[in-house]
Amino acid sequence: MTASMQSSVGNPAAEKRGMNLTLRIWRQKDPSVKGKMVTYKVTDISPDMSFLEMLDVLNEQLIMQGDDPVAFDHDCREGICGMCGLMINGQAHGPQQTTTCQLHMRSFKDGDSIDIEPWRATAFPVIKDLAVDRRAFDRIIQAGGYISVPTGTAPEAHATPVPKADSDAAFDAATCIGCGACVAACPNASSMLFTAAKVTHLGLLPQGQPERDDRVVNMVAQQDREGFGGCTNIGECSAACPKGISMETISRLNHDLLGALRAGARPKS
């Protein structure tokens, strides 16, 4: 109650009457047919709704009319799982640097027209409408292989010292949720920021050292095999990343890869 009273002070019009929006959404029945943009209208959208809740409203409307609801991926809806991801008005996850589920309708104005498209990449084929198959990312992870740590009881916490700066940088890289916004935003549809985040995250820690060279050559070989583009260091990926993974990770991947190749590491075929 208090919240709604506060918002009515700041935005009386929105409180009385929600936003009316025009949505242009990519509809594609299945991978074998051609898709197209279809226009829908939604009315009375609260600025406090998340973007996905707005799509839920649209889907309820479509179901009531007996139409096929729009398919889109989502899971946790709290910005940590990496499942959701839409191209909103030409930006991965829309105008805020966050996940689509954490984007709120207050980022839009009454009367706005919003274009919603799936991630576009050969390696991310459309399954239906806005849902794409991102298993290429899983295969890149798989190609990275294991790290040599003993299983069983947890080791004594002070047994392996990790410098604070390294652990911070490794954790920054480890925040990558694999949503695919980097690929979607990249003019080359390159997965470099994703792979670089994974390579950095393990490469900075002592536990990641034994397989460090093999990991980087195999992961880079796999991302090429999946049909992602090459990196041209333009920076669209980092600007779109909901976790703000930096371009520094890409430099680190390149450094590790060139070093590993010089040391004789070769990708498994």
Place this chain on the structure above:
Amino acid sequence: MTVTHAGRRTPKVAKTNSVVKKAVMAVSGIVMVLYLIAHMVGNLKVFTGRESFNSYSEWIRTIGAPALPPQTALTIIRIALIVAVVAHFWAAVSLWRQAKRARPQGYVTKKAVAQSYASRTMRWGGVIVLLFIVYHILDLTTGTVNPDGDSSPYDRLVASFSNPFITAFYVISLLLLGMHLRHGIWSATQTLGQSNRRRERTVNAFALVFSVVLTAGFLIVPFSVLFGLVD
């Protein structure tokens, strides 16, 4: 989940990995940048007069004489540059095609957030610079398309830049080259794994200042001819 993907072609396995191709671009780019520095410094000799400029041109062709045969140093430089240009071009075309295959269907709406004009014009800008280099060699090195073909290097230079259209073409190409270097220096630093969050600002500042100085150093010559400071 068992979704079959009709129409999804298994992508061709990249024969050489994309990061290695980028490293080839970076190293060949550095070779060309080193040459450009020497080239620009040499050009400025035009301000020391016709005799000095022509004798500099003669000196390049006779370095090491009489111990070495004529044009030894020049031939080595030319071979290194041809190898660099071919490698740079091969890697660029290969990565360009890989990027095209990676996104056959584009977005209806796409907004650029971070990219600079320089980074956006790398590919077509690079093609234009390549065509410019071909013209430039035919103009001032061989004299084939020069208005005053058979004369000395100094006179060929003055003859070319007295024509405002030729000068305009040089100016446009050099500005494109400057932008190419602005993004290229930053990109090469990243590709060779020498950048990090701390160095990022410095690398970008250096790339900008270096490109501006180099481009200005080249542009000063045609403008001096055009405005009659060199004739």
